[in-house]
Amino acid sequence: xxxxxxxxxxxxxxxxxxxxxxxxxxxxxxxxxxxxxxxxxxxxxxxxxxxxxxxxxxxxxxxxxxxxxxxxxxxxxxxxxxxxxxxxxxxxxxxxxxxxxxxxxxxxxxxxxxxxxxxxxxxxxxxxxxxxx
Numbered sequence: 001x002x003x004x005x006x007x008x009x010x011x012x013x014x015x016x017x018x019x020x021x022x023x024x025x026x027x028x029x030x031x032x033x034x035x036x037x038x039x040x041x042x043x044x045x046x047x048x049x050x051x052x053x054x055x056x057x058x059x060x061x062x063x064x065x066x067x068x069x070x071x072x073x074x075x076x077x078x079x080x081x082x083x084x085x086x087x088x089x090x091x092x093x094x095x096x097x098x099x100x101x102x103x104x105x106x107x108x109x110x111x112x113x114x115x116x117x118x119x120x121x122x123x124x125x126x127x128x129x130x131x132x133x
Contacts (some may be wrong), residue, residue, distance in 0.1 A: 008040040009033065009068050017073055018045050022062055033066065036095045042067040042132060044078070044093045044102045061088040063104055065123070069131040076130075078123045079104055091120060099124045100132070 014033040024030065024047060033043035046063040062080040066073060079088060091103035102123045127133065 007068050007070075009035075009043050009066055009073065013073055014043055014045045014066050017066065017075055018047060018062075018064055021064065021075060021077075022047065031090070034090050034093050036093050036100065039095060041069075042093070042095075042100055042130070044090050046088055046090055048087050063088050063090065063102070063123075065100065065102060065125060065130075067100075067130045067132060071131070074130070076125065078102060079121065095127075096124075098128065099126055100130070101125075 011032055015030045018024070018030055019026075030047045031045065033045040035043045043066050044063060045066060046061065048061045063078045065076045065078050067076075068074070081088070087106065089105045091105050093100065093102045095101075102125075104121045104123060106119050106121070
């Protein structure tokens with residue numbers, strides 16, 4: 001039988017999986033995961049990476065939902081933007097009835113050629129689809 005502690009996602013586990021999925025080295029900033037109020041078997045995590053070279057600025061920003069079941073740690077990409085200067089930020093993750101909801105904000109990074117207003121998106125995933133109760 002799996003204990004509650006085995007199902008909890010530790011911050012290091014989430015960061016390690018994100019680095020593997022996105023092929024990130026140790027110098028790329030990966031933020032701490034955020035969790036819903038009463039759960040530790042699901043979290044949202046992101047990284048933003050900006051680089052400047054002779055051709056200008058390049059940035060990538062990715063947000064993943066991570067969830068852990070008896071079968072192990074799993075992930076789902078919620079949103080990704082590579083090369084356009086748009087950065088994402090995690091606003092909130094919550095459990096709402098049958099869903100896990102992640103609020104994702106966006107803004108243009110420094111040096112971006114794009115000028116979009118700050119926006120917030122809601123990503124909703126059914127818990128049963130993830131194998132969560």
